[in-house]
Each structure stands twice: as structure tokens, then as C-alpha cells.
Amino acid sequence: MTLLRLVCPVLVLILLSACATAPASRTLSAEAEQAESLFLEGEFAAAAQAFVTAANSARGDRDAYLLRAAESYREAGSIRTADNLLNEISPRRLNADEQLRLQLLLAELALATRDDAEARNLLDPLTAANKSRHRARWLELRGRAWQRSDPFFAARLFADLGQDLQGRDRRDNAQRIRDLLASLSDQVLKSSAESLAGRDPLRAHAVRALTARGFAIPPQLRRQAAEEATPISPEASERIALLLPLSGPLRLAGEAVRDGFLAAHFQAAGQGGEIEVIDSGGDADSAINAYRRAAARGYRQVVGPLSREAVGALFASGDLPVPVLALNRADLPTPRGHMSFALTPEDEGAAAAGRLLQRGLPRVIAVVAADDGSQRALSGMQQRLTSGGGEVLGVVQIDERKVNFQEEIRAVLVAAGLPTSRPQELEIPHDPGFDAVFIAVRPAAARLLVPQLKLFGLSEVPMIGTSLLFDPAGDARMDRELSGVEFVDSPWLVDDLPGLPLRSTLSNHLEPLRGGAARLFAFGLDAWRLLNQRNAADPSMAEQGATGMLSIDEFGDVQRDPAIHVFRSGRPRRVVEGALMTDGGPQG
Structure with a gap:
């Protein structure tokens, strides 16, 4: 892409010093206002054409409108057309914000052609972007530009980006970080993690990756329980309400989870306090009513409900005075102060x-x-x-x-x-x-x-x-x-594991362990352990559970790495x- 080679050296210098010839702000023409309306409505291709029309009739603002046309084509997925338009833009006629946007778009076009080095040359000097409204996009593009040559540095950039994201975008970004760290060799992961400070945004991800491989945590990355934002309080497990479907179409699944939860409780000689099993019924309304009964009876922790629909309805209700360890994943983000744990095909x-x-x-x-x-x-x-x-x-x-x-x-x-x-x-x-x-x-x-x-x-x-x-x-x-x-x-379905009830012994006495419900029994074992063995632990540290290596991410979701x-x-x-x-x- 010759455009990048021609523009980049000049544009970097322009962006590093204010351009006196570019206006600080612009008053949109009628044609440009119409184009902006189309853009906001999601009509990106039409908006791009309207911006080109506006550029042809407004000579003084021509370059700015062509930039908006290129950005519109980018949103429409027409990267090649956007590239062609950028050839016609003079950076000196753009204001500081427009110059920054041009640089970001050039970098994105470089990434589209897998020219990571060119993208890094365009992005790395833009330190001012870190305090601009384009910070999230700058970090995301930099992460992509570095992920093939330096996965750990890319993970740090994405971790920084994660502080600006919400909901599904934040979850997807966290998965990208986990994948990058998983791609590192043991030696690179250990040596790179030692360079992190205790409050680095990448800390929790690095701790999880290290403990999942059985490595010790560097001293500066260790935290006391009081410093970690865990949704479980030390007193939470004193009175637990276990909300499971003991009637309706999910009755057998509910019974298997119940048996696993209670087996872990009894193996610990009753530690963890009082447990009441409450039938959450066969629909979302019944589950919400069961939660309200548990809250009214003074329980300090609720485990359940089990179905995706019930968990989604409970999280959407917005009135959750008692912490929840939900036993499924909802489409909604897990509310702050609560957790979700799931066995999902995904x-x-x-x-x-x-x-x-x-x-x-x-x-x-x-x-x-x-x-x-x-x-x-x-x-x-x-x-x-x-x-x-x-x-x-x-x-x-x-x-x-x-x-x-x-x-x-x-x-x-x-x-x-x-x-x-x-x-x-x-x-x-x-x-x-x-x-x-x-x-x-x-x-x-x-x-x-x-x-x-x-x-x-x-x-x-x-x-x-x-x-x-x-x-x-x-x-x-x-x-x-x-x-x-x-x-x-x-792993518990194949091997007896330390600290867990012996499957080889239980299978002679419990019907669920003789079929597919054994996975739900193991799921119940881990639900109890999540409540009763993490009160004084670092939630981001991975620990061996019946269903896999378990850790709690910054969203309150339990991450599970099943065994091979x-x-x-x-x-x-x-x-x-x-x-x-x-x-x-x-x-x-």
C-alpha cells in the first residue's frame, strides 16, 4: 500500500506538532449534516457517498469530509474504497483530532494487509491518543499490531483497553488476553510476568495463567484477600440457600447438582454452615420467587438457579440483596458483587x-x-x-x-x-x-x-x-x-483428585454417577468449593476442581479449563x- 509509505513520515511530524493551517473545529455544511445523520442511522455506504458530495461542494472543508467518507466506507466494510479516498487527503488541512483519526485509519488499513510493522510505526508515536476520546480504538489497534511479534506486550495493551470496555466487549477482550498468554512458552510467561507491578491491569490474567501451569506467583503479584474485589465475603457461607429445580423438566439435573454440593459439604464435616435446598421450580418466575424467599429468611448466600432462562431473569430483575453464585451463564453481564459458574458447550x-x-x-x-x-x-x-x-x-x-x-x-x-x-x-x-x-x-x-x-x-x-x-x-x-x-x-470423571470425594467409592452408592449426570454431580462439588475454599484466596489464582482448573475473572464469572x-x-x-x-x- 504505497499511500502509507508516502504519508506516514510527514503525518507523524504533523501530529507531533500542532498544524497552524488546520482549523480547530468546523461548522458542517447542509450536505455534511445530512451525511452525519445517515452515518448515525447506520447507513454507512450512503453516508460515505453523501460526504463525497459534500467534499466536492465545500472546498475549504474538502479534506475533512473526505476523511469522514473514508471512515464511513470503513464502517461499511469497504476498506479498499476507503484507502483510495485517503490518497486525496492533505493532512495539513486537517485539525488535530482529524489528523489523529487519519493516523488511526491508516494503521487499520495496514493491519488489513497484515503489515503489522507499518501499523506499529503509525500507532506507537501517538501518545496523545491515550488521553483522547480515541483511546480505546488506539489501544485496540496497537494490541493487534503487536500480537504476532510480542504477544505479552499485546496482552498488556488489551488489559489496559479492558478498563474502558463493558459487557460482551469486555468479555471478548478478556478471552483474547487469555489466548495470547496461553500462546507463550513457560519460560516467556514466567519471565514476562515478573516484570509486572502489583496493580498492573494484566495482573489477574497473568496470575491465572501462571497458576494454571502450576507456577509460583511472583511476590509483587500476590495480594491479600482484602485487596481483591471478590464477590464472596468471609461470612457468606454461614447460611446458604441452594436454589435448584427439584420439580419440572430439569428435576434430574437439579438432583445431581444437589447431591454433588451436599457430598462436598459432608466431606468437609459440615463446614460451611447451614444449607437449605429450595425448589426453584420449572420456570424463571418460580426461580425469582425462590430467591426472594431465601432473602427473606436471612440467608447470606444463594447458589443457583440452574437454567439459563432463570439466571437471565434473576440478573435482569435488578433487586439482588443477597450475593448469588448462579449455576449458568446469562446473556446479560453478571451483576457486580455476584458470580456465575457454568458447564457450557461453548x-x-x-x-x-x-x-x-x-x-x-x-x-x-x-x-x-x-x-x-x-x-x-x-x-x-x-x-x-x-x-x-x-x-x-x-x-x-x-x-x-x-x-x-x-x-x-x-x-x-x-x-x-x-x-x-x-x-x-x-x-x-x-x-x-x-x-x-x-x-x-x-x-x-x-x-x-x-x-x-x-x-x-x-x-x-x-x-x-x-x-x-x-x-x-x-x-x-x-x-x-x-x-x-x-x-x-x-477430570473427576476419570481420576480421583486430591481434596475431592472419591468417585470410585461414591459411584457404588449414588445413581447419578452411573450416567451423564455425573458431570452435574462434579459441577455441584465445585460450586461448594468455590464458596468455601476461596474466602481467603486470590480469586484470580487457578485451582484444580472436579470440572477443571477454576479461577474467577474480574467480571465475577468462573473460568473453567477442562482436562484433556x-x-x-x-x-x-x-x-x-x-x-x-x-x-x-x-x-x-
Whole structure:
């Protein structure tokens, strides 16, 4: 992009010293006012054309209106047209704010062509932007410009940006920070974290990343409990109301969570005070009424409700005098002073994608079913993979009622331009044009699917799936077909863990542990631990739970990193440190 090379050296000097020829403010012409109205209405393409018209009829303000036209084309997604317009702009005829906006737009165009170095040259000198109304955009663009060459510095920029964001934007930004830190080697993460001060915006993210890998926290990053903004008070667990659906369509799920919560409570010899289990019913109104009863009875902490609809309705009610540990994620942000904890398909998909990115396997083919859980897992995987520079090359959607999926697989490979022919000898090395397969289907379908994938010469291609692949009460003989396939799931379902009730003992006495409800039992175990083992701890520090490594982020949401397992001779095994594994062993 020649424009950047021509304009950048002059423009940097102009931005660093006030330009006497540029007016400090402008009075818009009638045409420009009409264009601004179109822009505010979201009619960006029409606004761009109107600004060009205004520029052609207002010679003195021509450059400013062309800049607004370019910004409008940017919002409309027409980056190339915006670039062409910028060739006609004289920076000397812009005021200071307009010069800053021009510099930001030039940097964004550089990023669009993956010219990170040019974007850094444009952005780094703009220190005045840090105190301007364009601060958030400047930080976001700088983070993007640095994330490939210095992920830790980019994470610091995004952490600074996070202080200016709200709601979903802030959550997405936090996930981007977690992905950047996860991409660092152990040595780089440790040495970089030691450079942080105790109140650095990146502190909580760095602490979580270090503890998740089992590293000690540098002294300057440690905090006393009183300094940390945790939603749980030391007295909160003295009287707990457990709001769960013990009637209606979610009764069995509610009972499994209840049993897990109480099992953790009884193992701790009753520590944690009084617990009352309250039926939250089968709809959102019943859950809100159950919360109000708990508050009226003087309980200091509410755990629940369980359904997404009930949690959303409770958070939207706005009247929450008693702290809540909600057992699902709502569309609304978690209110300040409360927490949410969830087992979501999106989180499992994201964990699988994180595993792929860590191992340098960014090109993925996905195989999913049509149900809600599979589709949500796919969404989480795609979002995490693409944010980390990966790509889903194709999605095979199968009907789990069928037994032959080869036509569906072949059609997706053809559409993606990938080879479909298999070698005559399946053990001959074969390059399929992608790095790994993501699977989100149930065990019965997976046992049919995996051998059919291998018929396409994919015996040595790593495969990773969600917890849908594993039935804790399944038949190991049938699961031999899945040997070598990895999946993300709650570690307690496979191994007994320190500090938790022994699953091998409980499974002989509790019905929920013999089927899929075992995950909800483990979820209940962790809900109790979150309340009773974090009162004096740093919430950002990751700790081993039944459902994975747990930490609490700055929004009150519990972050969960499930464990990676692999099928070996039909039985799940925890994956040792190293690469994804095929049936033949570790892969680099």
C-alpha cells in the first residue's frame, strides 16, 4: 500500500506538532449534516457517498469530509474504497483530532494487509491518543499490531483497553488476553510476568495463567484477600440457600447438582454452615420467587438457579440483596458483587481450540450433529480458533441416526478443495490438507464416524472432541473404536483428585454417577468449593476442581479449563504433557 509509505513520515511530524493551517473545529455544511445523520442511522455506504458530495461542494472543508467518507466506507466494510479516498487527503488541512483519526485509519488499513510493522510505526508515536476520546480504538489497534511479534506486550495493551470496555466487549477482550498468554512458552510467561507491578491491569490474567501451569506467583503479584474485589465475603457461607429445580423438566439435573454440593459439604464435616435446598421450580418466575424467599429468611448466600432462562431473569430483575453464585451463564453481564459458574458447550469447544492452537494445528475440519449442544460447541471452537489465527476449513454435519457418513465427509472435503482419495494402503503417509479434526457428536455416532474418517487416509490426523464423546457409564469394548481420540471433559470423571470425594467409592452408592449426570454431580462439588475454599484466596489464582482448573475473572464469572483425555483401549486416560495423540502415540 504505497499511500502509507508516502504519508506516514510527514503525518507523524504533523501530529507531533500542532498544524497552524488546520482549523480547530468546523461548522458542517447542509450536505455534511445530512451525511452525519445517515452515518448515525447506520447507513454507512450512503453516508460515505453523501460526504463525497459534500467534499466536492465545500472546498475549504474538502479534506475533512473526505476523511469522514473514508471512515464511513470503513464502517461499511469497504476498506479498499476507503484507502483510495485517503490518497486525496492533505493532512495539513486537517485539525488535530482529524489528523489523529487519519493516523488511526491508516494503521487499520495496514493491519488489513497484515503489515503489522507499518501499523506499529503509525500507532506507537501517538501518545496523545491515550488521553483522547480515541483511546480505546488506539489501544485496540496497537494490541493487534503487536500480537504476532510480542504477544505479552499485546496482552498488556488489551488489559489496559479492558478498563474502558463493558459487557460482551469486555468479555471478548478478556478471552483474547487469555489466548495470547496461553500462546507463550513457560519460560516467556514466567519471565514476562515478573516484570509486572502489583496493580498492573494484566495482573489477574497473568496470575491465572501462571497458576494454571502450576507456577509460583511472583511476590509483587500476590495480594491479600482484602485487596481483591471478590464477590464472596468471609461470612457468606454461614447460611446458604441452594436454589435448584427439584420439580419440572430439569428435576434430574437439579438432583445431581444437589447431591454433588451436599457430598462436598459432608466431606468437609459440615463446614460451611447451614444449607437449605429450595425448589426453584420449572420456570424463571418460580426461580425469582425462590430467591426472594431465601432473602427473606436471612440467608447470606444463594447458589443457583440452574437454567439459563432463570439466571437471565434473576440478573435482569435488578433487586439482588443477597450475593448469588448462579449455576449458568446469562446473556446479560453478571451483576457486580455476584458470580456465575457454568458447564457450557461453548467453553468445551473453546478449550479444544486452545489445545489445537497450542500444538500448532490451526487448520481444522469439524464434524458435528445438528442439536443445540453440538452447534454451540462448534461456535465456541470456531471463535477461539479464528481469534488465535486458525481456520475451520469445513464443517461436516451428520445425522446421528444414520450409520454411513462418507458422502457427507466427501462433500465437505470437495467444497474445501481438499483431497478425497485415500491411499491404497491406509498406513502410507497422506497429507489431507488440514491439521486436525474436531468432533462434537455422541458416542454411538462417534464410534461409526472415526473408522470412516480413517478410510479417507486420516489415521495419523489428530482428532479432538467435546465431552459428548464420553459416556461415564459407557462400554469400554465399544469405545475401542475411539482409541487415539482426545476429548475435553471434567477430570473427576476419570481420576480421583486430591481434596475431592472419591468417585470410585461414591459411584457404588449414588445413581447419578452411573450416567451423564455425573458431570452435574462434579459441577455441584465445585460450586461448594468455590464458596468455601476461596474466602481467603486470590480469586484470580487457578485451582484444580472436579470440572477443571477454576479461577474467577474480574467480571465475577468462573473460568473453567477442562482436562484433556484420550481413549486408550476403550478407556479414557488423562493426557500427559506433550502433543495431541493419535492411536500410534504423540504427535508433534
